[in-house]
Amino acid sequence: xxxVTQTPxxxxxxxxxxxxxxxxxxxxxxxxxxxxxxxxMGLRLIYYSASEGTTDKGEVPNGYNxxxxxxxxxxxxxESAAPSQTSVYFCASSEQSGTGELFFGEGSRLxxx
Amino acid sequence: GExxxxxxxxxxxxxxxxxxxxxxxxxxxxxxxxxxxxxxGKGPQLIIDIRSNVGEKKDQRIAxxxxxxxxxxxxxxxxxxxxxxxxYFCAASGYGNNRLAFGKGNQVVVIP
Numbered sequence: 001x002x003x004v005t006q007t008p009x010x011x012x013x014x015x016x017x018x019x020x021x022x023x024x025x026x027x028x029x030x031x032x033x034x035x036x037x038x039x040x041m042g043l044r045l046i047y048y049s050a051s052e053g054t055t056d057k058g059e060v061p062n063g064y065n066x067x068x069x070x071x072x073x074x075x076x077x078x079e080s081a082a083p084s085q086t087s088v089y090f091c092a093s094s095e096q097s098g099t100g101e102l103f104f105g106e107g108s109r110l111x112x113x
Numbered sequence: 114g115e116x117x118x119x120x121x122x123x124x125x126x127x128x129x130x131x132x133x134x135x136x137x138x139x140x141x142x143x144x145x146x147x148x149x150x151x152x153x154g155k156g157p158q159l160i161i162d163i164r165s166n167v168g169e170k171k172d173q174r175i176a177x178x179x180x181x182x183x184x185x186x187x188x189x190x191x192x193x194x195x196x197x198x199x200x201y202f203c204a205a206s207g208y209g210n211n212r213l214a215f216g217k218g219n220q221v222v223v224i225p
Contacts, residue, residue: 040217042218050211102159
């Protein structure tokens with residue numbers, strides 16, 4: 001039972017490079033989320049998708065784009081990486097948005113030099 | 114939007130003692146309050162949650178209490194064990210209850 005799978009687990013980028021973080025869930029959940037976790041800042045929502053075909057901004061969307069490819073997959077793209085985007089990124093899913101259990105992936109540690 | 118604050122930021126307890134973490138929230142319309150536990154190198158995992166129509170919920174050694182009037186809710190861990198050492202996040206369903214707002218997290222250290 002895989003749950004939520006994120007790739008890659010680790011990535012080092014140079015400033016200005018682009019990359020995509022991939023996320024897939026096998027629980028048939030409607031809603032998917034991308035969070036970033038920084039020391040002393042907790043979990044901050046970047047973007048979310050309440051259902052297939054919709055995406056909405058969270059607290060910290062600047063510098064990111066997302067694609068809800070299908071019900072299973074939700075990707076996060078950094079078009080031009082900046083050192084301020086060095087963080088641990090978590091993908092999560094839930095049966096419905098807002099008031100249901102979130103299932104998190106193991107995280108992707110990104111360093112931007 | 115919703116603002117969730119957690120206190121204290123770090124908590125050290127002797128094994129066997131109780132630990133209490135308190136969170137406050139700002140949006141009186143929030144109606145769902147979960148607690149997540151994050152172990153080192155892993156993603157957060159739900160340990161207990163409470164909805165606004167109840168004041169307390171218990172699951173073995175953990176319990177959550179909710180005071181809607183004062184807009185705060187607390188996590189209680191009794192008979193703490195070393196495996197309780199982790200970061201704990203509270204959250205509230207603000208933003209029209211469409212998504213969760215998380216607190217900054219509490220580091221709990223259980224001293225054997």
